[in-house]
Amino acid sequence: MSSTSSESKEKSKEPSPAPEPSSSKEDAPAASDAPEFASTTEPSAEPPAESAPVAAPTAWQAIFSPQFNAYYFYNSETQETTWTNPLVPPEPAAESASTSAAPADESSTEAGAAETSSIPHYAALQNAAIAQGIDPALAYLDPSLAASTSSADPAGLPSFQAKFNARTGQFAAMDSRTPAHLSEYERAKRMSDVFFDVAAWEQNLAQQHAAEAEGSAEKKRKRPTKKDLERFKQQKKLKKIAKTAWLRT
Structure with missing residues (x-):
């Protein structure tokens, strides 16, 4: 028994062998075992862009007016000119009359005043030129057209017009x-x-x-009367007698 116990003690004192490193092929999972991810792309949810509709040809033409620094619109078919763009759709209707606190008659008068006040002064000048058969683009060259138009707009606000010298930039x-x-x-x-x-x-x-003129009027000789003429003749006669008095002595 003593011999077996001593042998067991000696065996326990011996160092245990180090573990062998495992190969990478054994530890690493196989490439075939790894999950594969599909590379397919999902179809886009957005529909394909549609081509923009082609605008239909129109008779209205936008012409730039240098003197007013704005565009006016000319209809080649009806020979009509206007400052408002006829191709823009009308604005949506305003709120219902039930929500407004003003009466119906007041709203109608205000709308009429707004329409009249929206007409600019140069539009009246263009209309006056068209009425006289003058090109609207050359209406500013005729001073009579500017004088014929009213100096105040329908809303009562005064409007002013001025001319400038093209070389000096001063008022003309x-x-x-x-x-x-x-x-x-x-x-x-x-x-x-x-x-x-x-x-x-x-x-x-x-x-x-x-x-x-006043001095010459005061110094002007007065016309002699008949008595003055007789007196002058008498004095002349006396002078003549006095000169020949020595002949009679």
Whole structure:
């Protein structure tokens, strides 16, 4: 018994062998065992884009007006011109009358005032040009058309119109294109105003002419009467007698 126990103790003291490393082929799972993921793509939920509809040809043409810096629309079939775009659909209807607190008659008058106030001043100028058979694009060249249109819009708000010099950028008078404005006298006067006070000089000259006219009227000889003529004859006769008095002595 003692021999067996000693042998067992010696065996227990001996170191245990180290474990052998397992091969990677055994530990790693086979490539065929790995789950495969399908590479198929799902169909897109969006429908294919449809081609935009082709706009039908129209007789309206948009023409740019340089003097008003805006576009107006011209119908080649009916020869009609307008500032509102006829191709834009009308705006949706407003809220029902039940939700509004104003009476029906007031709403109708306000709508009428809004329509009249929306008409710009240049639209009236265009209409006046069309009525006289003038090209609307050249209406600004005729000062009579600008004078014929009202100076205030239907809403009561005053509207103003001005002209500018194309070279200097200064304000130009409304009668700048009249023949009297381009006469030699007016041109010389405008050039002299740059260096001299022409208005004060003309006023001083007018006062001098008025003073001379008054002085000449006062110094004007009065027409002699009949008695003055007889008296002058008598004095002349006496002088003649006095000169020849020595001959009679």
